[in-house]
Amino acid sequence: MDKTGLVPASGVAPDGIALIELTDSGLYCRAGDFHVDPWRPVANAVITHAHADHARAGSARYLAAAPGCSLLRHRLPGAAVEPVDYGEPRRFGPVTVSLHPAGHVLGSAQVRIEHGGEVWVVSGDFKRQADPTCAPFEVVPADVFITEATFALPVYRWPDTATVAQEVADWWADNARRGVASVLFCYALGKAQRLLAELAPHLDGRPVFTHGAVESINAVYREAGVTLPDTRRVGDGEQDYREALVLAPPGAGGSSWMRRFGEAATGFASGWMLLRGNRRRRGYDRGFVVSDHADWPGLIDTVEATGAARVLTTHGQSDLLARYLAERGVAAAAVATEFEGEGDATLQ
Amino acid sequence: MRRFSELYQALDATTSTNAKVAAMADFFRGAPPADGAWAVHFLAGRRLKRLVGGARLRRMLVEASDYPEWLVLACYAEVGDLAETVSLLLEPAGADGAALPTLGELVEQVLLPLADCDEAEQGRRVVDWWRRLDRRERFLFTKLLTGALRVGVSQLLVARALAAAFDLPRSVIQQRLMGDWQPSPAFFEALTRPDDGSVEISRPYPFFLASPLDRPTGSLGAPGQWLAEWKWDGIRAQLVRRRGQTFLWSRGEELITPRFPEVEALAERLPDGTVIDGELVGWRDGVLPFAALQRRLGRKRVGPKLLAEVPVRLLAYDCLEIGGRDIRGSAQAVRRATLEDLARRLDGGTDAAGGPLTLSPLIDFTDWDALAAERARARELGVEGLMLKRGDAAYEAGRRRGGWWKWKVDPYAIDAVLIYAQAGHGRRASLFTDYTFAVPDEHGELKPIAKAYSGLTDAEIRELDRWIRRHTLERFGPVRSVPAQQVFEIAFEGIAESSRHKSGLSLRFPRIVRWRRDADAASVDTLADVRRLLTAGRPDPVAAAEDS
Numbered sequence A: 001m002d003k004t005g006l007v008p009a010s011g012v013a014p015d016g017i018a019l020i021e022l023t024d025s026g027l028y029c030r031a032g033d034f035h036v037d038p039w040r041p042v043a044n045a046v047i048t049h050a051h052a053d054h055a056r057a058g059s060a061r062y063l064a065a066a067p068g069c070s071l072l073r074h075r076l077p078g079a080a081v082e083p084v085d086y087g088e089p090r091r092f093g094p095v096t097v098s099l100h101p102a103g104h105v106l107g108s109a110q111v112r113i114e115h116g117g118e119v120w121v122v123s124g125d126f127k128r129q130a131d132p133t134c135a136p137f138e139v140v141p142a143d144v145f146i147t148e149a150t151f152a153l154p155v156y157r158w159p160d161t162a163t164v165a166q167e168v169a170d171w172w173a174d175n176a177r178r179g180v181a182s183v184l185f186c187y188a189l190g191k192a193q194r195l196l197a198e199l200a201p202h203l204d205g206r207p208v209f210t211h212g213a214v215e216s217i218n219a220v221y222r223e224a225g226v227t228l229p230d231t232r233r234v235g236d237g238e239q240d241y242r243e244a245l246v247l248a249p250p251g252a253g254g255s256s257w258m259r260r261f262g263e264a265a266t267g268f269a270s271g272w273m274l275l276r277g278n279r280r281r282r283g284y285d286r287g288f289v290v291s292d293h294a295d296w297p298g299l300i301d302t303v304e305a306t307g308a309a310r311v312l313t314t315h316g317q318s319d320l321l322a323r324y325l326a327e328r329g330v331a332a333a334a335v336a337t338e339f340e341g342e343g344d345a346t347l348q
Numbered sequence B: 001m002r003r004f005s006e007l008y009q010a011l012d013a014t015t016s017t018n019a020k021v022a023a024m025a026d027f028f029r030g031a032p033p034a035d036g037a038w039a040v041h042f043l044a045g046r047r048l049k050r051l052v053g054g055a056r057l058r059r060m061l062v063e064a065s066d067y068p069e070w071l072v073l074a075c076y077a078e079v080g081d082l083a084e085t086v087s088l089l090l091e092p093a094g095a096d097g098a099a100l101p102t103l104g105e106l107v108e109q110v111l112l113p114l115a116d117c118d119e120a121e122q123g124r125r126v127v128d129w130w131r132r133l134d135r136r137e138r139f140l141f142t143k144l145l146t147g148a149l150r151v152g153v154s155q156l157l158v159a160r161a162l163a164a165a166f167d168l169p170r171s172v173i174q175q176r177l178m179g180d181w182q183p184s185p186a187f188f189e190a191l192t193r194p195d196d197g198s199v200e201i202s203r204p205y206p207f208f209l210a211s212p213l214d215r216p217t218g219s220l221g222a223p224g225q226w227l228a229e230w231k232w233d234g235i236r237a238q239l240v241r242r243r244g245q246t247f248l249w250s251r252g253e254e255l256i257t258p259r260f261p262e263v264e265a266l267a268e269r270l271p272d273g274t275v276i277d278g279e280l281v282g283w284r285d286g287v288l289p290f291a292a293l294q295r296r297l298g299r300k301r302v303g304p305k306l307l308a309e310v311p312v313r314l315l316a317y318d319c320l321e322i323g324g325r326d327i328r329g330s331a332q333a334v335r336r337a338t339l340e341d342l343a344r345r346l347d348g349g350t351d352a353a354g355g356p357l358t359l360s361p362l363i364d365f366t367d368w369d370a371l372a373a374e375r376a377r378a379r380e381l382g383v384e385g386l387m388l389k390r391g392d393a394a395y396e397a398g399r400r401r402g403g404w405w406k407w408k409v410d411p412y413a414i415d416a417v418l419i420y421a422q423a424g425h426g427r428r429a430s431l432f433t434d435y436t437f438a439v440p441d442e443h444g445e446l447k448p449i450a451k452a453y454s455g456l457t458d459a460e461i462r463e464l465d466r467w468i469r470r471h472t473l474e475r476f477g478p479v480r481s482v483p484a485q486q487v488f489e490i491a492f493e494g495i496a497e498s499s500r501h502k503s504g505l506s507l508r509f510p511r512i513v514r515w516r517r518d519a520d521a522a523s524v525d526t527l528a529d530v531r532r533l534l535t536a537g538r539p540d541p542v543a544a545a546e547d548s
Ligand SMILES: [Zn+2]
Pocket: A049, A051, A054, A104, A125, A341
């Protein structure tokens, strides 16, 4: 039995080799000679999205969905990035590759790989909830579906985003009444922009203050045509933060950067905040449940919708998801990738 | 139960003591008596007797969910709490529109009757309720079914909330919460009825708390404006004598009269309408070490042997009420004179130590240097240092700066509350011996201020270990969080600003001086108090530098 789970029982490519195999560098398509989200430098890298565990520097050529190319260039300065529109086919030798929206962050893509009438789809990171800052997930029929499994436990069901935005707004209002700043920690790429867009109806013309790491990504989003509410970089000019809402990456917590706010209420926006134990453990005053990954129903529905006869799982709870699918009659196995999902730097 | 479920959410969403008290007060104000009674029951940490075991509940959950057992157990392992797993795992309830029971109805008509059902019927009923409730209510339902709420409030905070909700003195509520009670509507009505004064003859006054001396004595003004006393190593207490009855209160506003029969006996000779503030100490021809007094603590009833070995006295240093008149507004010197006058009248001019009132003596001094020399003797005398009381100071409620200073031998010592514990190493690996202590900031939020490992006796460590295990709120890895209830006096060698600490301060060589069972978490030092020590420096060298 092949440990990687990539040698298929069915769905063998015409020349007898699995269409995608796991090498030291990552997911590799030998027939087309390219990698998907390689974690070592390679000749041809097809990139699902610009998060650090999926887009690494050093490869010779990168292919990415057009809306995400500016983000990718921002993250990997000097990289040779070739944009391709969603749905537009590209040839790698005998293999046809196309990218399809994954709904994860701006320009995030699933990779559809077709060879000799067989279709594999690599989901990358994805979510099924609506997100005003990126194109919605598209179901792509597949023979083999390689899915993420970051939150693959049935306790994970995301609340409605508008409800969470209202919770953030109420929390902010409460803190403002007490005269303390509300510092909301979130990932700088994707989560921060989604939060800004979701909070827009609650702002009443007030700017949101941002950490530099967030603000530089905001600029890339705006250039790509995404509408975000008015933001101001913390530290630009004299500011009174006592009634402010501030978005900052988790790493800024506890740093000297925080000092300027004096007494501040802190919150963290993440899928992990669904669990009370995580909310306590992290030491933030409040946790808000917002994730850019699929929740349990999202994962199960998606796997079903692709019609895939085989499913390979990556990230987080990949073993559990594979076992659950296998018990339901789907040929499923976990793949040991180096992707980290929302767990990165979240919980040590 | 919806309101109580919302209260739980509010308590869970904040670490601020003040916010918790406000949320509870809100709840109590609008609560029917039966709900109020059960809320007091659960919030004060009481629980229902175990109705359904954990293993049985897990089986019910597997049955109720559409998932294989291994997946349900994986969820439980991920979440770490069965009630929370139940609340998250089951399908969100459809709004069936049926009215929910009140908290009282839920407990009395749904939960308690489960005790009379067989397992199958229990399973049917519990799963049926799980399906009817939404996530939050399902969580609360299951929590009540499995045990205590553990939401980080103490009976003392509940008393504060009730006091605020019904505009009653906290001590009245505390007194009414004492002893045996059943969570009935009648109990709640009695608990919250207006204070007509007549029945509250036991009521003490809020204690006036001294602040650590944070400035050179030279800056306090003329020595003649100040009274100095020893700072006794004992237990702060108020002795109330009214209408022929005696009530002895600890600083935690706990009624401790039965534990000190000898003090009660002596107090019988006090005139009605007298309230004395002082320190309980072990006493035989003088003050016994605190370790001796400790043998008397933690025992509700003392046997004749211990009573003979460690007799206890109240060393009186203030008089708050005389002839039924509240004299807290009078000057310190006047109250002292009243106290001395009372002692003289009672023992007819004989040695004060033989009478019912043993006075904490004043220390004569004419200049600050002389007083500093006295203070240097504190250790050999077995006292903690000196108290400085301004002659014209009124007896304030709580911690007010300026009137009373504690000038301890330990340059730095604070009262802080235990919030986390961790197992030790080596010989103590099986016991929780590494502690984290906190003090409240200006919003009442607890900020960790020190970690300490040493200073308790083995017996105390074992006792605290048991308390920690019984009161664990959360586990994260090896660390457990506990309700902020146990107060400790922490001494340390130095203090500095630190951006790496949540409190903004780091303490050098902190150690536990003592477990302050007499104190409650509401009266610990504040972060502002501790911060002031930054600028104060060690009182001694500063004073010396000024003199040179
Ligand atoms: Zn990602």
